[in-house]
Amino acid sequence: IAISVQRVLLGFAIGGVLGLLIGSVLGLSTWADAVLAPLVGAIRAVPSLAWVPLLILWMGIGEDSKITLVAIGAFFPIFTNVYAALKHVDPHLVEAGRAFGYHGLRLLRTVQLPAVVPSVFSGLRLALAQAWLFLVAAELIASSMGLGWLLSDSQNNGRTDRLILAIILLAIIGKLTDAILGLVEQRAIRRWS
Numbered sequence: 276i277a278i279s280v281q282r283v284l285l286g287f288a289i290g291g292v293l294g295l296l297i298g299s300v301l302g303l304s305t306w307a308d309a310v311l312a313p314l315v316g317a318i319r320a321v322p323s324l325a326w327v328p329l330l331i332l333w334m335g336i337g338e339d340s341k342i343t344l345v346a347i348g349a350f351f352p353i354f355t356n357v358y359a360a361l362k363h364v365d366p367h368l369v370e371a372g373r374a375f376g377y378h379g380l381r382l383l384r385t386v387q388l389p390a391v392v393p394s395v396f397s398g399l400r401l402a403l404a405q406a407w408l409f410l411v412a413a414e415l416i417a418s419s420m421g422l423g424w425l426l427s428d429s430q431n432n433g434r435t436d437r438l439i440l441a442i443i444l445l446a447i448i449g450k451l452t453d454a455i456l457g458l459v460e461q462r463a464i465r466r467w468s
Contacts, residue, residue, distance in 0.1 A: 276444060279410060279421040282338070283452070286345025287406040291399060293346070294353030298398075301354075302361025303383070312358075319351050323409055327416050336417035341410070348409030349402040356398025360391035389467040396460040403456055407449045422448075 297315070301308045326347055327340075334340040364387050372386035414423025422441050429437035 276422065276448065279414065279423070280448065282341050282345055282413070282421065283403075283406045283410050286342045286409070287349045287403055289342065290346035290349025290406065291353050291402060294350045294398065294402065295357055295395070297350075298354040298357030299361060299383075302358045303387070315354065319355075323348060323412055327412070331417060341413040341418065344413040345406050345409045348405040352401035352405055353395070353398040356394045356401070357391065360394030361387060364390045392463055392467045396456070396463065400453060400456055400460070403452055404449065407445065407452075411445070 297311075301312055301315070323344070326344055330340040330343055334343065368386050368390060369382065372382045377385055410421070411423040411426065414421040415427050418424040422445055425441040426438060429435070429441060
């Protein structure tokens, strides 16, 4: 359980930060959007299991490849929600912020970010669910511990009891991490709204 949670949290953090940054850049800059959005869209279309052979080839079967796969899974929901939300911020709000002399980071922090907080957290919650899915894929392929490995090992040994236990543990831990993120979301919405 501990190694699986560690892999999810690290991958989720990496994918989340990159998703927020790249989603913000593409959502706020028409130039970056025109240049990079087609590339990101093409990468998003690649099925998750297609990354596995490349990651194993580049990084081996250690922790780096597993965490990278989880980060890839977490990246796209956050990126998509942040990017779309920033593209659809009410232009009147932005214009009002500019009328008060807000530009750049100050405009982002005081006007645009509060407008997209619900979308950001929707993306984060979807990304967390994706991180758990990608974790299982990573651990099924090349691992000697973790909940995904327990699923695979139980199947190979005909241990239905352990297989069901692994599924229940994934459901409980997934729901628990989502509930924690939900509490953070409530606080963020109260602060930014």
